[in-house]
Amino acid sequence: MTSMSKPLIDKHLKKNKLGLTIRDYEGGMSTLCAGCGHDSVTAALVQAFWELSLAPESAAKVSGIGCSSKTTAYFMGQSSGINCVHGRMPSVATGANAVNGDLHYIGISGDGDSLSIGFGQFAHAMRRNLNMLYIIENNGVYGLTKGQFSAAADIGTKSKRGIVNEQPPIDPCVQALTLGAGFVGRAFSGDKSQLVPLIQAGLMHKGFAVIDVISPCVTFNDHKGSTKSYAHTFKYYHPMIHADFVAHADEITGDYSKDGVMDVTLHDGGMLRLRKTGDDYDPRDRGQAIETLMNPSDEAAIRTGLLYLNEDMAEMHDANALPDTPLNKLPFDTLNPGRAALASLQKRYR
Amino acid sequence: MPGIHPARVPAHGGSMKPTDTNDPDYFHKVVDCQWACPAHTPVPEYIRLIAQGRYTDAYMLNRRSNVFPGILGRVCDRPCEPACRRTRVEDEPVAICRLKRVAADHRDEVKDLISQKPETTNGRKIALIGAGPASLTVANDLAPLGYECTIFEAMHRPGGLMISNIPSFRLPEEVLDEEIDYILDMGVELKTNHRIDSLKALVDEGYDAVFVGSGAPKGKDLNLEGREEADANIHIGIDWLESVAFEHIDKIGEKVLIIGVGNTAMDCCRSSLRLGSTDVKVMARKPRNFFKASPWELEDAEDENIEILVNHSPKRFVLEGGKLVGMEFELMEYDLDEAGNITDTRNAGTTIIPCDDVILAIGQENSFPWIERDMGIEFGKWDMPVVDETTHQSSLPQVFFGGDAAFGPKNIIWAVEHGHQTAISIHKHCEGQSVADRPARGVNLQSAKMGVNEWRYSNAFDASQRRDMETVELVNRFKDLKTEVELGFSAEQMATEVQRCLNCDVQTVFEAPLCKECDACIDICPVDCLTMTDNGEEADLRTRLKLPSTNTDQALYVSAPLPDTGRVMVKDEDLCLHCGLCAERCPTAAWDMQDATIFIPHVTSDDRETANPVAAE
Ligand SMILES: Cc1cc2nc3c(=O)[nH]c(=O)nc-3n(C[C@H](O)[C@H](O)[C@H](O)COP(=O)(O)OP(=O)(O)OC[C@H]3O[C@@H](n4cnc5c(N)ncnc54)[C@H](O)[C@@H]3O)c2cc1C
Ligand SMILES: Cc1ncc(C[n+]2csc(CCOP(=O)(O)OP(=O)(O)O)c2C)c(N)n1
Ligand code: SF4
Ligand code: SF4
Ligand code: SF4
Ligand SMILES: [Mg+2]
Numbered sequence: 001m002t003s004m005s006k007p008l009i010d011k012h013l014k015k016n017k018l019g020l021t022i023r024d025y026e027g028g029m030s031t032l033c034a035g036c037g038h039d040s041v042t043a044a045l046v047q048a049f050w051e052l053s054l055a056p057e058s059a060a061k062v063s064g065i066g067c068s069s070k071t072t073a074y075f076m077g078q079s080s081g082i083n084c085v086h087g088r089m090p091s092v093a094t095g096a097n098a099v100n101g102d103l104h105y106i107g108i109s110g111d112g113d114s115l116s117i118g119f120g121q122f123a124h125a126m127r128r129n130l131n132m133l134y135i136i137e138n139n140g141v142y143g144l145t146k147g148q149f150s151a152a153a154d155i156g157t158k159s160k161r162g163i164v165n166e167q168p169p170i171d172p173c174v175q176a177l178t179l180g181a182g183f184v185g186r187a188f189s190g191d192k193s194q195l196v197p198l199i200q201a202g203l204m205h206k207g208f209a210v211i212d213v214i215s216p217c218v219t220f221n222d223h224k225g226s227t228k229s230y231a232h233t234f235k236y237y238h239p240m241i242h243a244d245f246v247a248h249a250d251e252i253t254g255d256y257s258k259d260g261v262m263d264v265t266l267h268d269g270g271m272l273r274l275r276k277t278g279d280d281y282d283p284r285d286r287g288q289a290i291e292t293l294m295n296p297s298d299e300a301a302i303r304t305g306l307l308y309l310n311e312d313m314a315e316m317h318d319a320n321a322l323p324d325t326p327l328n329k330l331p332f333d334t335l336n337p338g339r340a341a342l343a344s345l346q347k348r349y350r
Numbered sequence: 351m352p353g354i355h356p357a358r359v360p361a362h363g364g365s366m367k368p369t370d371t372n373d374p375d376y377f378h379k380v381v382d383c384q385w386a387c388p389a390h391t392p393v394p395e396y397i398r399l400i401a402q403g404r405y406t407d408a409y410m411l412n413r414r415s416n417v418f419p420g421i422l423g424r425v426c427d428r429p430c431e432p433a434c435r436r437t438r439v440e441d442e443p444v445a446i447c448r449l450k451r452v453a454a455d456h457r458d459e460v461k462d463l464i465s466q467k468p469e470t471t472n473g474r475k476i477a478l479i480g481a482g483p484a485s486l487t488v489a490n491d492l493a494p495l496g497y498e499c500t501i502f503e504a505m506h507r508p509g510g511l512m513i514s515n516i517p518s519f520r521l522p523e524e525v526l527d528e529e530i531d532y533i534l535d536m537g538v539e540l541k542t543n544h545r546i547d548s549l550k551a552l553v554d555e556g557y558d559a560v561f562v563g564s565g566a567p568k569g570k571d572l573n574l575e576g577r578e579e580a581d582a583n584i585h586i587g588i589d590w591l592e593s594v595a596f597e598h599i600d601k602i603g604e605k606v607l608i609i610g611v612g613n614t615a616m617d618c619c620r621s622s623l624r625l626g627s628t629d630v631k632v633m634a635r636k637p638r639n640f641f642k643a644s645p646w647e648l649e650d651a652e653d654e655n656i657e658i659l660v661n662h663s664p665k666r667f668v669l670e671g672g673k674l675v676g677m678e679f680e681l682m683e684y685d686l687d688e689a690g691n692i693t694d695t696r697n698a699g700t701t702i703i704p705c706d707d708v709i710l711a712i713g714q715e716n717s718f719p720w721i722e723r724d725m726g727i728e729f730g731k732w733d734m735p736v737v738d739e740t741t742h743q744s745s746l747p748q749v750f751f752g753g754d755a756a757f758g759p760k761n762i763i764w765a766v767e768h769g770h771q772t773a774i775s776i777h778k779h780c781e782g783q784s785v786a787d788r789p790a791r792g793v794n795l796q797s798a799k800m801g802v803n804e805w806r807y808s809n810a811f812d813a814s815q816r817r818d819m820e821t822v823e824l825v826n827r828f829k830d831l832k833t834e835v836e837l838g839f840s841a842e843q844m845a846t847e848v849q850r851c852l853n854c855d856v857q858t859v860f861e862a863p864l865c866k867e868c869d870a871c872i873d874i875c876p877v878d879c880l881t882m883t884d885n886g887e888e889a890d891l892r893t894r895l896k897l898p899s900t901n902t903d904q905a906l907y908v909s910a911p912l913p914d915t916g917r918v919m920v921k922d923e924d925l926c927l928h929c930g931l932c933a934e935r936c937p938t939a940a941w942d943m944q945d946a947t948i949f950i951p952h953v954t955s956d957d958r959e960t961a962n963p964v965a966a967e
Binding site: 002003004006007008009011012033034035036037039040042043189190192216218222230231234235 | 438439440803804809810811813866867868869870872873874876877878897913914915925927929931934935936937938
């Protein structure tokens with residue numbers, strides 16, 4: 001963390017469609033360690049939302065417990081947010097989303113929060129296809145509790161004190177693919193050119209969008225021998241595909257049919273233009289995605305980018321035929337059928 | 351791997367070399383004010399001393415560079431202020447000049463700190479013509495080394511235009527006398543009422559060197575119809591100001607027209623008000639953006655209700671009964687392009703403006719009738735002596751020119767800098783060394799880190815606006831000529847203004863091998879001046895920064911290749927606030943904040959000064 005917050009100097013800054021500068025999308029001053037990957041994810045979120053011209057008060061920020069989960073305090077300070085019980089953010093997000101689906105649900109979690117204590121919650125949020133952007137800031141350790149291996153730690157990775165992890169990792173992307181998530185991506189806090197458009201696309205995807213962001217813990221897991229360090233990630237970083245997010249249809253230019261370019265229109269606005277980077281990879285093929293991650297040709301490569309996208313899945317509201325009006329806006333009479341209805345319902349169980 | 355995102359790697363031709371921060375000019379240029387100051391006064395350093403209440407130290411640090419902190423703290427042309435980095439953050443620069451006055455106003459006795467007359471002289475005799483700031487600076491630099499300096503001054507007192515032309519309501523005589531005396535007390539001989547009529551005769555007296563610091567003493571005239579007949583009421587600005595200063599004149603007519611809108615015009619109009627005029631108009635030939643006067647001098651005059659009329663081109667002097675009664679002007683119309691340049695000029699009739707007196711303030715010229723053209727000093731264009739711009743030597747090796755005499759009218763701080771440079775040349779000349787061989791500048795970098803997120807300077811950005819100088823109320827200004835208008839900064843104003851300084855001499859210094867490429871510095875930088883990207887040619891790199899870089903006067907700081915990706919860290923020096931957040935956010939101290947002391951050699955410098963001259967305690 002720094003000794004002071006970033007001074008506000010905006011004379012030189014551009015404004016977005018709402019007349020706001022990027023600084024209007026910041027939140028409180030970060031108290032994370034200097035150099036923590038999580039802060040870079042924050043910067044990517046700020047940039048992504050500014051570019052999208054989201055109303056800064058239009059998000060619902062939800063998180064669990066961990067250094068990563070503190071992120072929600074550092075962006076879009078005008079929006080509401082909640083730090084839930086460790087690992088229980090998906091339940092709270094589900095409830096909130098059911099009541100008011102009009103907000104942009106942005107969940108920030110850690111590898112500990114999602115893959116250890118909250119693993120079941122994480123799975124069921126996907127099964128429900130909750131309409132939210134779900135970011136895991138993955139550093140392979142429990143940063144907040146001083147660096148124990150998390151369930152994302154790779155076999156053979158060394159702790160700061162030299163202990164080698166022998167247990168196989170849980171790969172959140174593989175889990176998401178097998179559990180039926182409609183948007184699965186992996187990114188790296190050190191490459192915003194990839195992360196920012198993925199965040200934008202994830203937010204505009206209707207349904208559950210998970211991005212596993214490798215986000216090194218400089219304090220407890222950035223040493224030699226760690227497979228989640230900056231150096232290791234840079235070395236084995238392998239973008240499978242590049243996604244450009246195009247916010248407005250009128251900005252779409254260029255040759256659609258050009259070899260290797262795929263355009264996908266997103267439900268909640270905008271379009272994704274996918275460009276191949278050398279691999280023959282089609283992110284619309286769930287089978288290929290699972291195969292690529294589980295049986296990689298090169299074990300060491302860290303495969304990143306938009307790994308899977310399916311825009312044709314019903315999200316929670318649609319699947320459960322929830323009313324279009326958010327529950328918190330429905331009149332009391334509609335929400336509450338009244339004493340007589342309750343009595344007739346109860347009669348059936350007598 | 352050439353870049354972290356193979357899909358985005360642009361094709362580059364060449365690439366930039368890592369920046370050499372040991373180049374004494376590199377960080378110097380980042381200290382915009384110091385770089386812009388002709389004498390390279392270490393501004394942020396003295397502002398920090400003021401902030402610590404060390405006024406005497408601040409004064410002495412100033413004096414080393416600019417010799418006359420009390421004078422310049424009031425009337426300097428302050429090229430530093432338009433250059434100030436603060437203007438890239440908000441509208442107003444730091445009140446650098448006013449803070450200089452604070453150091454002068456609050457200093458303790460400094461006589462013992464100033465070089466004294468040496469015990470013995472070195473036997474070398476130097477003649478200096480004119481007792482303006484240029485000659486005084488040469489004497490200030492040479493006398494402590496044992497040179498026997500004699501200044502010949504035509505007027506009855508020293509100071510040059512500073513005493514004869516700059517009105518005492520801007521620059522009190524006591525301030526002037528005190529700072530001139532520091533120099534005369536070094537054993538410099540001053541011969542007043544001693545005009546040099548023949549340079550040849552002076553040179554023939556066998557001086558080891560002669561310095562011509564005689565200024566640009568001739569005011570330009572305006573030979574229009576009626577000029578001769580109305581002579582009694584038409585005055586040449588600089589001559590008139592001199593007569594006012596020396597109390598040969600104590601009144602002027604009620605209605606006065608000033609021709610010209612330079613700084614001399616501003617002094618003429620404001621002096622007229624103090625001699626009893628009630629209606630003073632400044633007549634400008636062109637629109638406002640062509641005015642030569644400094645913005646603050648215009649503002650000061652307009653505060654005194656001076657009217658400035660634009661687009662009036664003088665046509666003739668109007669007489670009645672042999673006496674000046676007015677002046678006729680052509681009314682001009684100009685077409686301007688977007689850049690503000692005149693593309694077309696039209697004449698839209700004439701007008702007569704009544705007046706009792708006219709003061710001509712349309713420029714000054716050099717004039718050397720007393721320099722024999724056959725004595726070996728080459729004269730060139732506009733009948734000006736041929737003078738080397740670095741060494742100030744003329745074609746007669748023992749004769750040097752400086753101040754307004756060298757290259758035409760400039761200002762005090764340029765005269766001082768010419769003085770410093772000429773002193774170096776004279777010393778080299780007397781020692782038989784090549785004058786062209788100049789002493790080198792240097793830079794000394796020292797980490798400003800004191801602990802975790804603790805620095806030897808206050809790095810927090812203070813958003814306060816520039817403080818306004820308190821002045822004497824209008825009604826009390828015009829009673830006499832000598833009431834100083836500006837009152838100096840109050841303690842509160844001073845305390846606020848010092849915090850506005852961005853400490854541009856505390857530099858961001860980067861060690862590429864330490865960088866993890868975590869982006870932390872880039873994310874925290876409040877002005878987005880940092881980028882990690884693939885190297886390239888400068889012009890191409892400038893287009894690929896986080897914020898496009900438009901000011902090519904400011905350098906790009908380019909690192910060695912970064913360990914993990916081979917990209918480079920690029921910093922656009924134009925925007926940096928020197929807030930130190932990059933260094934606070936960096937997990938490995940790849941960025942450090944370092945105090946850069948720029949060493950500017952003077953003839954009196956010794957090697958010890960190369961190492962931090964002031965902050966050494
Ligand atoms: C009205 C006016 C206002 C100004 N205001 C400012 C201001 O606010 N700030 C600023 O920085 N600058 C100002 N200037 C400019 C500044 O005063 C000069 O640039 C500066 O004084 C030049 O210094 P100098 O040493 O070269 O010469 P000068 O100051 O001109 O001194 C030259 C001296 O040489 C003497 N001399 C000339 N010929 C001979 C001779 N043959 N023998 C003996 N002595 C001789 C003269 O009497 C004079 O004293 C102003 C100028 C004018 C005219
Ligand atoms: C119910 C409960 N169990 C355990 C903890 C202790 N705890 C706090 S944070 C954390 C792990 C956080 O790891 P991760 O989600 O990866 O976040 P990081 O700090 O690494 O970003 C644990 C185990 C807790 N706060 N609550
Ligand atoms: S402990 Fe690790 S995860 Fe937590 S703030 Fe520090 S670097 Fe980031
Ligand atoms: S000191 Fe560092 S963080 Fe501050 S403006 Fe300069 S480069 Fe940016
Ligand atoms: S904060 Fe330090 S380590 Fe991180 S990118 Fe900047 S210079 Fe490199
Ligand atoms: Mg973690």
